[in-house]
Amino acid sequence: MIDVLVIGGGNAALCAALMAREAGASVLLLEAAPREWRGGNSQHTRNLRCMHDAPQDVLVESYPEEEFWQDLLKVTGGMTDERLARLVIRASATCRDWMRSHGVHFQPSLSGALHTARTNAFFMGGGKALVNAYFRSAEQLGVGVRYNAPVSHIELDGDRFVAAHIGPRHVNGRDLPAERIEARACVLAAGGFESNREWLREAWGQNERGEWTADNFLIRGTRFNTGVLLRGLMEQGADTIGDPTQAHMVAIDARAPLYDGGICTRIDCVSLGVVVNRSGQRFYDEGEDFWPKRYAIWGRLVAQQPGQVGFSIIDQKALGRFMPPVFAGTKANTLGELAQQLGLPEGEFVATVQAYNAACQVGTFDHTRLDDCHTQGVQPVKSHWARPLDTPPFYGYPLRPGVTFTYLGLRTDHTAAVHFAGKPSPNLFVAGEMMAGNVLGKGYTAGVGMSIGTAFGRIAGTQAAAALGYHHPSSEITHDCATA
Numbered sequence: 463m464i465d466v467l468v469i470g471g472g473n474a475a476l477c478a479a480l481m482a483r484e485a486g487a488s489v490l491l492l493e494a495a496p497r498e499w500r501g502g503n504s505q506h507t508r509n510l511r512c513m514h515d516a517p518q519d520v521l522v523e524s525y526p527e528e529e530f531w532q533d534l535l536k537v538t539g540g541m542t543d544e545r546l547a548r549l550v551i552r553a554s555a556t557c558r559d560w561m562r563s564h565g566v567h568f569q570p571s572l573s574g575a576l577h578t579a580r581t582n583a584f585f586m587g588g589g590k591a592l593v594n595a596y597f598r599s600a601e602q603l604g605v606g607v608r609y610n611a612p613v614s615h616i617e618l619d620g621d622r623f624v625a626a627h628i629g630p631r632h633v634n635g636r637d638l639p640a641e642r643i644e645a646r647a648c649v650l651a652a653g654g655f656e657s658n659r660e661w662l663r664e665a666w667g668q669n670e671r672g673e674w675t676a677d678n679f680l681i682r683g684t685r686f687n688t689g690v691l692l693r694g695l696m697e698q699g700a701d702t703i704g705d706p707t708q709a710h711m712v713a714i715d716a717r718a719p720l721y722d723g724g725i726c727t728r729i730d731c732v733s734l735g736v737v738v739n740r741s742g743q744r745f746y747d748e749g750e751d752f753w754p755k756r757y758a759i760w761g762r763l764v765a766q767q768p769g770q771v772g773f774s775i776i777d778q779k780a781l782g783r784f785m786p787p788v789f790a791g792t793k794a795n796t797l798g799e800l801a802q803q804l805g806l807p808e809g810e811f812v813a814t815v816q817a818y819n820a821a822c823q824v825g826t827f828d829h830t831r832l833d834d835c836h837t838q839g840v841q842p843v844k845s846h847w848a849r850p851l852d853t854p855p856f857y858g859y860p861l862r863p864g865v866t867f868t869y870l871g872l873r874t875d876h877t878a879a880v881h882f883a884g885k886p887s888p889n890l891f892v893a894g895e896m897m898a899g900n901v902l903g904k905g906y907t908a909g910v911g912m913s914i915g916t917a918f919g920r921i922a923g924t925q926a927a928a929a930l931g932y933h934h935p936s937s938e939i940t941h942d943c944a945t946a
C-alpha cells in the first residue's frame with residue numbers, strides 16, 4: 463500500500479509530495495487534469511512573498527517579519543490566525559534554497575512590478591516553469607504521478623483517512639472504471655471551489671435583475687478546482703473556516719475567457735484613472751494604496767456593482783505606466799464619444815469625470831510612492847495619483863470580477879492536520895487553497911498564496927510522512943511546526 467497519497471497537482475500538492483518522498487515515504491500524486499493542463503492555478507503564478515532581514519539574491523533591501531505580518535493584518539482586517547500566519551511568514555524566509563534544489567529558478571522583479579522587488583521573489587519562467595520543475599524532480603525521486611485522476615470522494619473511518627475514490631470517467635476515447643486507492647496517510651491539496659459555478663451561485667445569490675450574480679464572474683485559473691473534496695469533507699464533519707463569498711477576486715478584462723485567462727487579462731491601470739459602474743458613477747477610491755496591495759479588492763468591488771460590470775478609464779498620460787493588458791482599450795477623442803462606445807449613459811459619465819477633474823488637487827505626481835495628488839470635495843475620494851482626465855485620447859476597459867481562488871476551507875493548525883470536531887486527524891492533512899482561509903479571512907497581498915501553499919505543502923508532506931514514522935532529513939520545517 464502507498465504510504466502517502468497526495469491529491470492535487472499544483473504547488474501545494476507538489477511541495478507535499480516532494481517533502482514526503484524526501485523523508486522516505488512512498489508517494490502517489492493524483493492530478494484531476496490531463497498532463498498538458500497540470501499544475502492548477504499555480505501554473506499561472508509569477509512570484510511568492512518572502513520575509514528577509516537583509517538583501518537576499520533577487521530580493522532588495524529587507525522585509526522583516528513584523529512588516530509582513532502588519533501587511534497581512536491590514537489586508538485581512540484581522541481575519542487571520544496569527545500563529546499560522548507567522549509560521550507562513552517565517553517559512554517564506556527559508557524556502558527558496560529548498561525550491562532551488564528542486565529546479566526552481568528566481569529572477570529579479572520585472573519592470574511594471576517594481577514595487578514588489580523588495581517583497582516578492584519572481585519565478586524564472588513563471589509558475590508554469592515552477593510546476594514543471596517540481597513534477598520533474600518528483601518523478602526523478604520516484605513519486606508516482608497519475609493524470610486524469612479526479613478524486614470524487616474521500617473514505618474515512620472516523621477522523622482517519624482510509625482511501626480515495628475516483629469515479630468512472632472517459633479519457634482519450636477510453637472508458638475508465640471507478641477506482642479505490644488506499645494509502646496510510648493523505649494530503650489534500652485540491653484547490654478551492656472557484657470553478658464550481660453551482661457553488662458560487664449558491665454563495666452569491668441573485669443580482670438586482672434576478673440573474674445569478676456568479677454567472678457574471680470569470681475564473682482566472684484552472685477549471686479543475688471544483689471543490690468536490692471540500693464539499694465532501696464538510697459533509698463528513700470536517701471543521702471548516704471562512705465564508706463562501708470570500709475569495710481573491712481581481713477586476714479583469716470582461717472579454718477574457720471563462721477559464722485560464724491568467725495574468726494577462728488583468729487591468730492594471732485602475733490607480734491611474736477612475737473606475738465607473740454601468741450608470742457612469744465612481745464607487746471606490748482608486749488611489750487608496752499601492753496597486754499590489756489593492757488589486758485584489760477590485761474584483762469584489764465590481765461584483766457588488768449592478769450587472770457585475772465596471773469600466774476603468776484613463777487618458778493619454780497613463781500610457782506606458784502600467785502592465786499593458788492583452789486586449790486593446792476602447793479609444794476615443796472625447797469623453798462623450800468614449801461613453802457612447804462603452805455603452806455608458808453619456809451625461810452621467812461626463813458629469814462624473816468633470817466632478818472628479820474639478821476635485822483633483824495640484825500635487826507632485828509620483829506613481830512609485832503614495833503621492834500628494836488627491837481629490838477634495840468629491841465622493842468617493844481618490845487618495846493618491848489623482849490627476850484630471852483631460853488629455854485625449856481617452857481609453858476605457860470593461861471589467862468583470864475574475865475569481866482567482868476561494869477562501870472557504872478546512873480548518874487546520876500548525877501541523878496541517880484536518881480537524882474533526884476540534885481534534886486533528888492522525889493521517890489526513892491539508893495544504894494550499896483548501897486551507898488558505900486559515901490565514902486569509904479576507905483581502906490579499908500579492909504573492910501570499912504561494913507563500914501559504916509552499917509553507918503548508920511542505921508541512922503537510924512532512925507531517926504525513928512523520929505520522930508513518932518517516933522523518934525528513936532537514937529539521938527546519940518540522941522545527942517551525944513545533945515552535946510556531
Ligand SMILES: Cc1cc2nc3c(=O)[nH]c(=O)nc-3n(C[C@H](O)[C@H](O)[C@H](O)COP(=O)(O)OP(=O)(O)OC[C@H]3O[C@@H](n4cnc5c(N)ncnc54)[C@H](O)[C@@H]3O)c2cc1C
Nearest residue numbers: 470471472474494502503504508613683894895909911912
Ligand atoms: C492567474 C493567477 C495568477 C496568480 N498569481 C499568483 C502569484 O503570482 N503569486 C501567488 O502567490 N499566488 C498567485 N495566484 C494564486 C495561486 O495560484 C494560489 O494561491 C496557489 O497556486 C494555490 O496552490 P494550490 O496548490 O493550493 O492550488 P492549485 O495550484 O490550483 O492546485 C490545485 C490542484 O488540484 C487539482 N484538483 C482539483 N480537484 C481535484 C480532485 N478532485 N482530484 C484530484 N485533483 C484535483 C487541480 O487540477 C490542481 O492541479 C494566482 C492565481 C491565478 C489564477
